Amino acid sequence: MANILGGGISGLSAAYYLSKAVTSPIALFEATDKIGGWIRSSQQQGFIFESGPRTIRPAGVKGRNTLKLIESIGLSDKVNPICASHAAAKNRMIYVNGNLNLLPSATMDIFKKLPPFSKPLVAAVIHDLTAPRNTQQLEDESIHSFVERRFGKEIAEYAIGSMICGICAGDAKKISVKFLMEDLFRNEQKYGGVFKGMILNSLFGSKDKIEQIDGELINRSIRQQWRIYSLEGGLQRLPDSLCSHVQQTRTEVHFNAACTRINFHPDQVVATINGKEFASKAIISSIPSYKLADLVREQHPKLSQLLEDITYVDVATINMQFDKANLLEIPGFGFLVPPCVNRPILGVIFDSVCFDVKDHTLLTVMMGGNWFEEKFGTNPSEQHLLDVAMKEVKTILKISKVPNKTKVNILRNCIPQYHVGHHKRIKDIRTYIKDNRLPLFLCGAAYDGVGVNDVIYSSKMAVKELLKK
Numbered sequence: 001m002a003n004i005l006g007g008g009i010s011g012l013s014a015a016y017y018l019s020k021a022v023t024s025p026i027a028l029f030e031a032t033d034k035i036g037g038w039i040r041s042s043q044q045q046g047f048i049f050e051s052g053p054r055t056i057r058p059a060g061v062k063g064r065n066t067l068k069l070i071e072s073i074g075l076s077d078k079v080n081p082i083c084a085s086h087a088a089a090k091n092r093m094i095y096v097n098g099n100l101n102l103l104p105s106a107t108m109d110i111f112k113k114l115p116p117f118s119k120p121l122v123a124a125v126i127h128d129l130t131a132p133r134n135t136q137q138l139e140d141e142s143i144h145s146f147v148e149r150r151f152g153k154e155i156a157e158y159a160i161g162s163m164i165c166g167i168c169a170g171d172a173k174k175i176s177v178k179f180l181m182e183d184l185f186r187n188e189q190k191y192g193g194v195f196k197g198m199i200l201n202s203l204f205g206s207k208d209k210i211e212q213i214d215g216e217l218i219n220r221s222i223r224q225q226w227r228i229y230s231l232e233g234g235l236q237r238l239p240d241s242l243c244s245h246v247q248q249t250r251t252e253v254h255f256n257a258a259c260t261r262i263n264f265h266p267d268q269v270v271a272t273i274n275g276k277e278f279a280s281k282a283i284i285s286s287i288p289s290y291k292l293a294d295l296v297r298e299q300h301p302k303l304s305q306l307l308e309d310i311t312y313v314d315v316a317t318i319n320m321q322f323d324k325a326n327l328l329e330i331p332g333f334g335f336l337v338p339p340c341v342n343r344p345i346l347g348v349i350f351d352s353v354c355f356d357v358k359d360h361t362l363l364t365v366m367m368g369g370n371w372f373e374e375k376f377g378t379n380p381s382e383q384h385l386l387d388v389a390m391k392e393v394k395t396i397l398k399i400s401k402v403p404n405k406t407k408v409n410i411l412r413n414c415i416p417q418y419h420v421g422h423h424k425r426i427k428d429i430r431t432y433i434k435d436n437r438l439p440l441f442l443c444g445a446a447y448d449g450v451g452v453n454d455v456i457y458s459s460k461m462a463v464k465e466l467l468k469k
Contacts, residue, residue: 001018001022001024001025001026001280001281001282002018002026002280002281002282002283002284002441002466003026003027003028003029003269003271003278003280003282003283003284004018004026004027004028004029004283004284004286005029005259005271005283005284005285005286005287005292006028006029006030006031006037006285006286006287006444007028007029007030007032007034007035007036007037007239007243007253007255008035008036008037008038008039008239008286008444008455009036009037009039009238009239009242009452009455009456010037010286010443010444010445010455010456010458010459011028011030011037011284011286011287011443011444011459012028012035012036012239012242012243012246013069013242013443013455013456013459013460014284014286014443014459014462014463015028015242015246015251015253016069016073016242016245016246016459017459017460017463017464018284018463018466019246019249019250019251020249021463021467022467023250024250025250025251025252026246026250026251026252027251027252027254027278027280028246028251028252028253028254029254029257029258029259029271029273029278030253030254030255030256030257031256031257031258031259031287032255032256033255033256034255035239035240035243035253035255036236036239036240037052037239038051038052038053038411038414039052039053039235039236039238039239039452040052040236040409041233041234041235041236041237042234042407043234044319044321044405044407045405047321047357047360047362047405048233048234048351048355049319049321049362049364049407050234050235050317050319050351050364051317051319051407051409051411052235052317052409052411052414053235053451053452054230054234054235054349054351054354054364055082055228055229055230055235055354056228056229056230056235056451056452056453057227057228057451057453058081058218058221058226058227058228058229060453061211061213061457062451062453062454062456062457063453064213064215064218065211065213065453065456065457065460066452066453066456066457067215067217067218067221068213068214068215068217068218069242069456070217070238071215071216071217071218073241073242073245074241074245075231075237075238075241076216076217078231078232078233078237079217079229079230079231079232080229080230080231080232080355081221081224081226081228081229082226082227082228082229082230082354083224083225083226083227084225084226084227085225086227087331087332087353088227088228088331088332088333088350088353088354089105089227089228089333090105090332091105091330091331091332091333092105092332092333092334092335092336093330093332093334093335093336094116094158094159094162094335094336094337094338095335095336095337095338095341095343095347095396096115096116096158096338096341097115097116099115099116100329100330100335100396101114101115101116102114102330102332103159104121109121110122110125116154116158117154117155117158118154119154121155123152124151124152124155125151125195127150127151127152128150128151128193128194128195128196129193129195129196131149131150131193132192133188133192133193134149134188134189134192137189138189139178139421139424140176140177140178140179140185140420140421140422140423140424141176141177141178141185141420142172142173142174142175142176142177142420143160143164143172143175143176143177143180143181144156144157144160144161144171144172144173144175145173145177146177146181146184146185146188147159147160147172147177150184150188150193150194151194156172157338157340158338158340159338160172161338161339161340162336162337162338162347163336164180165336165337165338165339165346165347165366165369166336166346166347166366167180167450167451168180168369168415168416168417168418168450169313169315169346169366169368169369169370169415170313170369170370170415170417170418171339171370171371172339174370174417174419174420175417175418175419175420176418176419176420176421176422176423178422178423179418179422179423179426180418180449182423183197187201228354230354230355235452238452254273256274257273257274258273258274259271259272259273259287259295260272260273260295261295261298262283262295262296262299262440263299264299264300264438264439264440268280268281268439269281269282269283269438269439269440271283271295281439282439282440282441282466282469283439283440283441284441284442284443284459284462284463284466285440285441285442285443285444286443286444286455286459287444288312288413288416288444288446289307289308289310289416289444289446289447290307290308290310290312290413292307292442293305293307293308296440300432300436300438302432303429303432303433303436303438306425306428306429306432307429309425310416310417310422310425310446311416311417311419312413312414312415312416312417313368313369313370313372313413313414313415313417314368314369314372314373314410314411314412314413314414315346315366315367315368315369315372315411315414315415316366316367316368316372316376316380316385316408316409316410316411317364317365317366317367317409317411318364318365318367318385318386318389318406318407318408318409319351319362319363319364319405319406319407319409320362320363320364320365320389320390320393320403320405320406321360321361321362321403321404321405321406322360322361322362322363322399322401322403322404323360323404324359324360324361324401325352325358325359325360325361326361327361327397327399327401328350328352328353328361328397329397329398331350331353332350332353333349333350333353333354334347334348334349334350334353334354334363334364335347335348335396339371343392343396344367344375344376344388344392345365345366345367345388345389345392346366346367346368346369347365347366348363348364348365348366348392348393348396348397349363349364349366350362350363351363351364361399363393363397365389365392365393367385367388367389369415370417376388380410382408382410385408385410386406386408390402390403415445415450416445416446416450418450426447426448429442429447430442439469441462441463441465441466442462443455443458443459443461443462444458444459448461
């Protein structure tokens, strides 16, 4: 039926959805000796260190879809939820003006003047409601520019600048609002303002069809007011369990199986893997876009160029474990650092708070992204990155104690950057594939969003499209 390239969470999810719909054998090819992609959990003497994603949001169609998948593969009892009352759900911070500043977490907070903002956040709402309609029908715009126009400079610099660092390790002045926050972009284009659109949509309802997904785990997440959740033993339990599940349903998973070429023929597509040719009716590609670009360049140079136009950034994550509890003055999810502050880190996650670790303090420092080479050069040593991380932890969190355990992770080309025009770029890629009738179906972070929910849902939609053919 189809061969699947890539054994990350999107490739495994594609195998899961395809195996539910067809009875023919499925082959999944992973270039390395491990599945899971950037989801990597490691045990360090009983402590769990995550080098990539560690939590998932349950909200929205995509969030419910992931919960449904988790339930279907038997992981419901392994979910560790963080509910609305938990400190990790309530306390999120940004580092500005030499201080950690709590972001608003309750509705009434928008009427208070909270640092680092010079006015109550309700002023930003009023700014949006009273700002003139943008008379230009923009094709796209950076998130920073959009938010500065609609809500003011402080919101753009402090709130959005730091948020984009957390989402995709990117620069809000480069990232597309149409791709990453399409609802906000649409509201302004259609109604003349973000909040006007939100109000009118809530009063009269959106005409967009929303997929209905139900399940016991979904109902539990609503009942208990989950905000985020992790999995017992680390998030890598998800790809590991998914791999075991698909292997029991006619999917053969090949490790150390790097694809070096794809050739399209009138009645089949052939993938060359470790010197051998594997023919199928279609290919689902979940590998990074720049890798797929190499595979199709010979036959389809235009498609290859479109794929190469998507840039990726490097991120370093540094895990730290301290043999002492309560080293954090404010318990919470962690903090982010807006680019305007010009620090060498993107933020810090308070893992011991998120995962309720007793008698110890666990942190993950995030570094690099759009600024990796600028801050650290092309090939920094692990020791240098660790030294920088420890210095920032000491400066910002006032933790002078030396960590008992550390782990440095350098994740090369791990996050695609959704630069202005990305929406059109993806449309052009998919239009080319359709116009040339290529049996190629794309899923993964480059095309449909960077979160775990995004890539799982992307895989579901890729399989749905394949089954239409």
